[in-house]
Amino acid sequence: MDDSWISFVYERLPELGLRTVQHVMLTGVSTGLAILVGVPLGVVATRVGWTRGAVIGAVGILQTVPSLAMLTLLLVLMQKIGAVPAITALTLYALLPIVRNTITGLDGVPAELTEAARGIGMSRWQQLRLVRFPLALPVIIAGIRTAAVIGVGIATLSAFIGAGGLGQFINRGLALADTRLIVLGAVPSAMLALVVDFALAALHWAIDPRRKAGRSRRLTAVARATAIALPVLVFGAAGMAYSRVQADVTIGSKNFTEQILLGEMMAMMIEKHTDLNVDRRFCLGGTMICHDALARGEIDLYAEYTGTALTAILGQEVLADPDEALQVVRGAYRRRYDAEWLDPFGFNNTYAITVRKGDAQRNGWSKISDLQPQAATLRAGFTGEFVERPDGYPGLVETYGFRFGDVRDLDPAIMYTAVAEREVDVICAFATDGRIIAYDLVPLADDRHAFPPYYAAPVVRRETLQSHPKVREALTALAGQLDDATMQRLNYEVDENHRRPRDVAREFLMSTKLLPAE
């Protein structure tokens, strides 16, 4: 057990290093910006009467916006994924403690000191610089410490919008239901928070004027130098972490196993059959984040499903015929998004209303209509996307004319254990999910065709195909190579046997000679 832990961490050491540097950068830059903006704002608020209420109010409201919502909101507003919206969000969150503490610190300077400063002939600026600010500094630094520690925590969410950081491990761990990955992201984050807090406390100690008086000048000089070096280091980390070799092709994926596998396959095909650099931006939030990123050119391609594109993205009616669906989707994407649907991989990962085998046998359930009589007593566990998408639960209700008694939002990764352990009775499994077999579940036939076909295919920006024609070749080689059973097996390898998606993908591609053996 110990062995596997050590090797688990050891294998991922380089990525852990990269993610930590990214994390430090995200927190450092955002806290730095918050200081640059927040401290002057706090000073102005104490000076100009009416601004005090407005500033505290505005900054306070920002704090109340839930972090995940803030991140995705900024995503939409700024039309970018990655570090920019992440740093913006983190900066906004860091503002409240910093602004408020600046105001409190300045307010806390005893009145007689301000009177003395004024009385002996200091200008307002001199009063601030020589007396009020130095005396407010301990409280301000306490605010900066709070902001930095909160920042380290919220920065873990940045992975959701493709900004990297230690949250990437957590995100991936959730998608692959792998606790070790989650821990690999969570523990270093916690340690980082402690280190940051300690470092800032040390900084405060170093510049405390009371102690300064009794200390050698050299120590003070060293402390000052460190205080300046720190931000320089952070910005250096920034440069390093994000100046990756400019990628030729960026591949995105949604955050579940199958998507990561397809993403890896496409990446490897491009890497091996062309001389292009590939940047993997996997585990982006969900369908809409991936689609928007593609439409804006933040990513160049990802694997999408015809049914999803038809109903969730294009907003059209369900089409039962797979070829027709592909045609419609192809045409619409060419016109609207300047993107090409290449030939499908071959499998149909439709939504499958799935129940426990025992229940199915006892009640004689083989198709969805069979559930109607007992629907009101059944508990359903669906993914958030399924509940919201028109081709999901709403479509089911409309086509079959019944609802389930209790519907819960579940993360795709825990749906399967939930139904296996009888916490729910029905789930919206994915047809190619290996866990259907693993957990002894039975998918019910969609007799009234509520769900459209979901044939997965690479969706690529036309611009990318024009600049790099070899990409088309590399990806078309995958067409028709994966049938339902194969995809299910590969998913099973990752989900149940906890193998790395990259290894499973490579093994498959080599076995089918799509990749040269090494």
Add this chain to the structure above:
Amino acid sequence: MIALSRVSKSFDGGRSFAVHDVSLEIADGETLVLLGSSGCGKTTTLKMINRLVEPTEGTIEVDGRNVLQCDPIELRRSMGYVFQGIGLFPHMTVEANVAIVPRLLGWSAEKKQRRVAELLDVVGLEPSEYGPRLPEQLSGGQQQRVGVARALAADPDYLLMDEPFGALDALTRDTLQEELLSLKSRLGKSIVFVTHDIFEALTLGDRVAVMHGGKLQQMGTPDEVVGNPKTPFVRELFAKPAKQLAAFRDVL
């Protein structure tokens, strides 16, 4: 010379006056004490001299120039200011505190150092011992000595003192009063001193200006105001000391 001419101050738009129609002069080298109980307007009057407060009516002239036409910052730097709260900057050493106005004026490090040592001597604090200390390491009396040194650092012609010994214990107060007395003649500066302590006023003042309810009751030498009170208030104020003075004279 400082000249106040029909100076009034209202903080509420004219409904009430903290200082009402006060006229007085302070000659060069003279120590004038503004005496009265709390709320009589003496501190407000003092603060109008260095423009910490601006008069509602009347004019104040320092060396012939109207204070409202001077740059307030420069005005204040040219006057020493000592007050009850002492107000030494806790994050600076005693040296740095004393040298603050010279620093604002851009003196060289050498000049500042010399001046600090000189002044700490004058106020009775050994420079090498007290210089590097922080205010929190000093007693109240020592802090106010530093306060006085700070006020004198740039060698101003005028010294404004607002109940400087009010926060100190009686013994320390006595000691500092005596030292100020002997310092006065050495310094040769004009001092405006605010207090509510009758004996302090009579001891330190070349002239005493008694204030009550914002108005100037009487101004004159200690002998004059005690022996020759012009208003009922002044008479009441000095009744006890006057009796004692008379009794003392009788004995002699």
